[in-house]
Amino acid sequence: MILAIESSCDEVSVALVGHDYTVRKNILYSSAGIANATGGVVPEMAARKAEQNIAWVITQAMDLVSLDNISAIAVTCGYGLLGSLFTGIEAAKTLAFLWKKPLIPVFHTFGHMCAPMLGSGEGVFPRMVLSVSGGHNEIILWKSPLQWERIGKSIDDAAGECFDKCARMLGLGYPGGPLLSALAKTATGQHSFSFPRPMMHAEGFDMSFSGLKTAVLYAIEKNGGIGEFSQEQKADAAQEIEKAIVEVLLARVAKAMKVFEIRHLEITGGVSANTLLREEANSLCIKKKWTLRMPQKIEFCTDNGAMIGAAANCIWQHSIDKTFDFRSVSVITR
């Protein structure tokens, strides 16, 4: 098994993942409750919470586990909030030194890319990936286990960030994506909103979400501010925001599907927890006769240790040199 540590943002998660990609444990501490009270993640608070909780999370994951069953340790080394990353990396280095184990550094977005493998194995190559979270938003051609190319990205906000900022404008908490989506489900359609689908038909495969966010702000201001909105109005606005984000994401993917005849799509990252995105992606893949795979459990869509374990296992299985000296691991910053 691989012991994997993820602490790139407001959570600390430690997982045990088998070499067959089965999840043996996935323990998570999240400080999202604090971010909810402050309206977003405050880096210093997230780092303090990570530092206070990491020992507890590691202890929970290692409960009743023999060290002989651990072949390697893995840790997220970037991108992310510095204080939170340092906490995970220093803990992982200490364990690697004490237990004399290899330490595999994992890039956070590669972790998300590997989340669909959890519980179902490595899968086929080549594949196309839509990786979409609060911090990144990319379309990737993944050619072979350790070789991929990004063909499209958001040129401004990531889709998850757009969900979060629009949710905040609607007076909802953090993280906004699931809250906005739940509100959208109660829409009655009595109040019509029409928001733009930025760059939906632009050249290439890049995306943009900041124009949508601004349109939402103007619509709220035009109607006298969010205090003047009824619950029904908020729900109708939320439904239109969710539809706009999902349409843009899938229009860009559909265009890429036309150009690259790969026939297998994976969607991953926090926003892949979104029900509308899941349903619409399913319909798109049926129509195009592509296969589709997404993380099996919602807990593997958002940040978690298990996906870092899957990524480390992929690196481990396909690397000839398995030394992975802990002394050469350090944080990667943007």
Ligand code: KG4
């Ligand atoms: O992957 P993740 O946990 O963290 C980053 O790497 O950024 O993604 C978090 C993002 C947040 O923006 C959150 O609002 C969004 O994923 N998210 C959702 C849903 N669940 C989480 N967005 C839309 N619908 C959801 N159900």
Ligand code: ZN
């Ligand atoms: Zn993430």
